Structure formats: structure tokens, C-alpha cells
């Protein structure tokens with residue numbers, strides 16, 4: 655039985671975007687989302703009040719950036735480390751619905767978040783002031799190569815200092831200049847991490863893994879303590895030094911919208927694991943939260959509907 659750990663500061667690093675989706679009446683609905691922000695949202699929903707959850711990014715000085723910051727604060731997510739850059743704006747994406755199929759259009763090439771690691775001192779101060787770090791392959795993909803190295807160097811420092819560093823490779827070939835660049839940087843991301851949380855579909859498609867055990871082996875060789883491989887309705891496999899264990903998904907009769915399944919799984923897993931130190935119990939809890947999330951529309955499901963500690 656592990657000891658219960660007192661709270662700390664969870665810092666998620668990446669890009670939150672403005673989201674436009676179609677409302678039933680044909681109007682466009684505005685929201686805010688992005689993989690690392692979604693995970694921060696679910697970590698916040700699942701962690702008790704003695705933990706703070708902060709988001710690290712850069713935004714602009716426009717009204718939309720103001721609204722995004724207000725939205726984050728309203729959700730209980732700390733924004734003190736978000737730098738605001740003159741003349742910049744947040745990234746934007748739109749969810750298109752055609753015959754029940756969703757597709758996405760993105761406007762993020764010049765978003766403020768691409769500069770999130772440009773100020774290495776600010777990044778270091780923020781990471782040093784945190785107890786747990788979270789980032790993704792998308793965080794790395796949007797950065798200029800040199801800035802991605804700055805971020806990875808700071809995360810490696812945090813790992814060397816004994817802090818948990820969690821990483822979802824979230825492979826998105828379209829965001830990378832080449833598959834080679836994606837493979838190299840994702841591998842470096844794993845080297846900077848203690849917990850790697852990939853999705854098997856993506857890893858099989860883009861790294862050619864022929865089994866979940868293969869994905870675990872590949873990431874474990876870079877020095878992660880734990881690899882948690884998500885595999886949709888099949889569940890998630892937790893690979894540690896000791897063993898590999900499949901934790902089944904929760905059966906869902908009617909899947910409404912799988913957006914954020916993996917992001918919510920990650921946030922809930924980390925929230926539980928940080929408190930109790932038991933990865934299998936954390937994966938079972940995360941499967942319950944993800945099952946609730948896919949029975950609702952949208953990336954961000956209200957904490958009330960999740961029925962968590964808060």
C-alpha cells in the first residue's frame with residue numbers, strides 16, 4: 655500500500671485553440687480546446703483542492719486571448735504563467751459535420767502558442783515552480799526546432815530532479831515537416847519523460863508497432879518508468895518494470911463523441927496516480943472517466959457530469 659501524497663502543482667504545456675462547431679440551429683458555437691488543455695481540464699476535475707493545475711502557453715493581446723484566459727480561470731486552471739504577446743492571436747479550428755462524419759479545419763500556423771518556448775528563462779521558472787509536468791507530441795510539433803529542444807532540455811532537468819513528467823506522443827504527421835522529424839522528436843520527448851501515454855492505433859500506423867508489447871518496449875528503452883498504451887474499447891495496457899497488465903475499458907452502449915477520450919483518460923489517470931501511486935487503479939479510474947466523456951458531445955465535459963472528487 656502506497657502512502658497518500660499531499661498536493662502539488664500540475665503544469666500542462668501546449669496550445670489551447672478557439673474551437674468553432676455547428677450548433678443545432680446552424681449557428682457557429684465558440685469554445686476553447688486543445689489536447690494538453692483538455693488533459694489539464696480533466697486533471698483539474700479529478701484532483702482535490704490541495705492540488706493546483708496550471709496551463710503554460712503563450713497567447714496574444716487580443717479580445718479572444720482575454721476570453722480564453724477568463725475561461726481557463728473559470729475552470730479553476732491557473733493562468734499566471736501564460737505570457738501575452740503583442741500583436742499575436744490564438745490558433746483556431748473548426749469542426750465540420752457532413753452526414754454525421756466530423757472533419758477538422760485548422761488555422762494555427764501563426765498562433766501565439768508557437769512561441770511558448772521562445773523565452774527559455776520564463777519556461778524554466780515555470781517548470782521549476784511545478785511538481786508534475788505534462789506535454790504532448792503536438793506541443794513539440796508546433797514549436798520551431800530550436801525551441802522544442804529548449805523545452806525538452808527543461809523537461810529533462812525536471813525528470814533528473816525526480817519530478818514526474820508525463821508525455822502523450824499524440825502523433826499528427828500533418829503537423830511535422832517530415833516523418834523523420836516526427837520520429838526523432840517524439841523519441842526525444844519520450845527520453846524526457848517518466849510516463850509515456852501513447853494510443854496504439856497511432857503508434858502502429860506511424861511507428862509500425864505490431865503489438866502493444868512492442869509499443870511498450872520501444873518507449874521503455876528511453877527510460878520511462880511506465881508506458882500506458884490506450885487502445886479504445888479494448889482498454890489500456892500498463893507496462894512497468896514488473897509487468898504488463900491490460901485494464902479493460904468500461905462498456906459503453908452508445909458512443910456519442912470520442913473527442914478527448916485519450917486526453918480525458920490521461921488527465922484522470924495522472925490525477926489518480928499522483929494521489930495513490932497505483933497505476934492499475936489509476937487506469938481503471940481513467941477508463942471510467944473516459945467512458946463518461948465519450949457519452950457526451952465536445953472535448954470538455956462538465957465536472958458535475960463526471961461525478962469526481964470536486
Ligand code: ADP
Pocket residue numbers: 853854884885886887889890902903904905906909912914915916917919940941942944945948
Ligand atoms: P485516443 O483518443 O487517444 O485515440 P483511445 O481511443 O485509445 O484514445 O481512448 C482512450 C480511452 O478511452 C480508452 O483507453 C478507453 O478507456 C476509452 N474509450 C475509447 N473508446 C471507447 C469505447 N468505444 N468504449 C469504451 N471506452 C472507450
